[in-house]
Amino acid sequence: MAPTLSPSVAQKQNLNLSLKMWLPMLQTSLQDLEKHLKNVSYENPFLEIKKPKEFYNNFMPQGTSGEFIESLALYDESLYDKLSEQICAPNFPTPNSQKVALEILCDINEEGYFDGDIEKIAITCNVYKEYVESIRQRFSRLEPAGVGAIDxxxxxxxxxxxxxxxxxxxxxxxxxxxxxxxxxxxxxxxxxxxxxxxxxxxxxxxxxxxxFINTNIQIIPDFYVDIGEDINVRINHAYYPDIEVKDPFSSKNETIKEKLKEARDLVNLLNLRKSTLYKIVLLIVEKQIGFFVGGELRPYSMQELAKELGFAESTISRAVANKYIECTLGVFPLKHFFTNAVNDKDLSSSQIKSYIKSLVDYENKENPLTDQDILDMIFEKFDLQMVRRTITKYRKMLDIPSSKERKKLYKVENL
Structure with a gap:
């Protein structure tokens, strides 16, 4: 077996530094990317972050009102920013507690609730699930108060x-x-x-x-997907900042050389972010092509995608967080395209939920369908054995009241 070289301490430090820059950059939304990079640039005199030419090409021809210029200059701190800056001592004093806390943060939705899987986080971080839960409980000490709760x-x-x-x-x-x-x-x-x-x-x-919820916020898609005779997947370059590395003089000073290397690494990591997300979106479009032409989503998990790309599932989870695709059907978060198979069939939970919604939309308003009725109709249509509590769960996820409640609502509508 060929001998392997152990990385030097300096190489390990560089690797750790790159990972420290890489993971937050991967998870940051396109809307927040410029602000994230500018924060990094404040600590490095050789970095300059600029808006790309495409940004001005997209907007300036329509006129530059004072309101628009002002909106470019203002930035509202995001929930992710607010929480991530608190993941430090004293609440999270160890590298392990911070690692688990960051994984939990990935699964906190825009309302501030935790909607992740404690067991999966435990496996990802190689810790006991009881430890993950104890770290989640520490979110009760963060601001805004109440975040990290499950309900x-x-x-x-x-x-x-x-x-x-x-x-x-x-x-x-x-x-x-x-x-x-x-x-x-x-x-x-x-x-x-x-x-x-x-x-x-x-x-x-x-x-x-x-x-932190801005109902008027404009969602900026990371990718545009056009399905015609050809499939066209385009990166939204207009919101990818340009990074300029200044190198005004050569120096043997080790600190200056290190800062220059960090600046060049950041450029490479930004390109890596683009290529990684592009590969993810290409696979999503390939697997869910039926959806883009008006069909239903197929079963497809982050675990499957991670295996195909050779990444850890936790990396994919970070990558798809706060990222969006725009197509003829609208704007969708990347997480929308992952849905579980039902009873090991080539049938997704999304398809079942869509069918339940259509049944309720066209039900007899004087005699609404019970969960048992819906269960029987699913068996008849899909030859699929399910339990009633699963139907109840899907119905609640769709914000559909029970048959008794719907009957009352229908009566009120007819008054």
């Missing part, structure tokens, strides 16, 4: 513990009791501390990241 009730409990108002033990325990039974709030109305509890709860954010 409204837990978010309110996080916010209760973070509340800076004076709350005595009796009131604290009563509020905690209400939160755990928030769906039946009215039954506590006769309690002598009810008004006090309401005055505290009304200040809680629902969802926890509501201050």
């Amino acid at each position: 409204l009730s837990e978010s309110f409990l996080f916010q209760l513990d973070a509340c800076d108002k004076k709350i005595d033990d009796e009131l604290y325990n009563f509020i905690k009791k209400i939160i755990k039974d928030i769906a039946h709030l009215d039954k506590y109305a006769a309690h002598h501390r009810f008004e006090d509890a309401k005055s505290i709860i009304k200040y809680f954010n629902n969802p926890p990241a509501i201050d």
Whole structure:
């Protein structure tokens, strides 16, 4: 067997530095990419970040109003930025705790809720799932209060513990009791501390990241997909900043040489980001071509894609976070294109949910379909054995009320 060379300490440090720059760059959204790179450039005098020519070509011909120019200069801190800067001591004092916290951060949605899989994160980070859960619980100490919770009730409990108002033990325990039974709030109305509890709860954010949700925000697609006689996948170059490496003089000073190397590495990593995302999108389009021409999504997992590209699944999860495709059907997050197979059939959960929605859309409003009715119809159409609780889960994911609730709603509509 041929001998292998152990990397030197300097090589290991360079590798660690590249990884430290690479993973945040890969995960950052296209909209936030320029700001991310500018933050890096502040620590390196040889870097200059500029908007690309394509950006001005896209927008300037339409006129440059003062409002537009102002919008380019302003930047609202994102939820990801806010949380990532808090992943440090004292809440996350060790490299291991920070690694797990960053994985958890990848699975915090725009509302601030954690919607990931604790067990998968444990496998990715090579730790026990109990340790991952303990790290998630530490998010209760971060701002905005309530983020990292799995649901409204837990978010309110996080916010209760973070509340800076004076709350005595009796009131604290009563509020905690209400939160755990928030769906039946009215039954506590006769309690002598009810008004006090309401005055505290009304200040809680629902969802926890509501201050970071901009309903008017423009989603910037990373890729454009055009399906005609040919399949055309284009990178949105207009929002990829240009990086200029200044090298005004040669120097034997090791610190200056290191900064120059960092600057050149950043250019290479930006190109690597483009090529990595391009490969991911090409595979998505190939696997889900039926969707782009009006069909349904096929079963396709991040694990399958990671295996095809030779990446870890956690890297793919970072890569697809906050990335979008624009096609004739609209703008879709990359995560939209991953859907699980149902009962090992070549049938995706997306197809089942779409079928459930169509059944409810055209049901008899005087006699709405029960979950059991839907279950029977799925078996008849797809020859697929499922359990009723799965239908209930899919229905709730689609925000479809139960048959009894729908019947009441239909009656109200007819008044």
